[in-house]
Amino acid sequence: MRKTLDLLYDGAAWLAALAMIGVLAMVLLSIVSRQLGFQATGTDAYAGYAMAAAGFLALAHTLKHNEHIRVTLLLGRLQGRAKHALEMWALTAAVLLAALFAYYSVRLAWQSHVLNDISTGNDATALWIPQLGMAVGTVVLLVAFIDEWWLELTGRRVTTEPEEALHNE
Numbered sequence: 001m002r003k004t005l006d007l008l009y010d011g012a013a014w015l016a017a018l019a020m021i022g023v024l025a026m027v028l029l030s031i032v033s034r035q036l037g038f039q040a041t042g043t044d045a046y047a048g049y050a051m052a053a054a055g056f057l058a059l060a061h062t063l064k065h066n067e068h069i070r071v072t073l074l075l076g077r078l079q080g081r082a083k084h085a086l087e088m089w090a091l092t093a094a095v096l097l098a099a100l101f102a103y104y105s106v107r108l109a110w111q112s113h114v115l116n117d118i119s120t121g122n123d124a125t126a127l128w129i130p131q132l133g134m135a136v137g138t139v140v141l142l143v144a145f146i147d148e149w150w151l152e153l154t155g156r157r158v159t160t161e162p163e164e165a166l167h168n169e
Contacts, residue, residue, distance in 0.1 A: 053133025
């Protein structure tokens with residue numbers, strides 16, 4: 001099961017990287033088209049869609065590599081049961097918030113599909129297509145938070161300080 005979950009998080013990160021390449025491609029196409037005297041319409045919209053997908057798809061991978069920003073002022077001073085209780089409280093809140101976020105993201109994409117909602121820009125993209133990146137990203141983030149919650153509950157959660165945080169203190 002661990003390998004499957006890690007593959008899921010890594011797969012989402014690779015999709016985020018591809019989306020970032022998509023942002024680069026749209027920006028370059030926009031620049032080149034201006035220089036060559038033709039107009040590539042919709043490149044700014046597609047760059048925005050790809051940027052949003054990259055951000056959401058990278059959330060779970062970032063969480064699992066302990067790179068999310070955390071306020072550890074209180075947590076760093078606690079030990080034992082008190083630390084475990086605070087971690088469980090925080091992870092429970094995170095699971096609930098991630099579940100709401102995932103539910104409404106999937107619902108938004110589904111409603112856009114059912115209503116055949118299209119962007120108001122000149123690209124006229126069916127909005128459920130770019131909204132899929134957000135929906136998938138939030139669902140994978142929910143899975144990652146449930147994974148972290150379970151690992152903390154069973155005492156198998158390992159947290160390490162990011163290298164950058166050690167240099168900032």
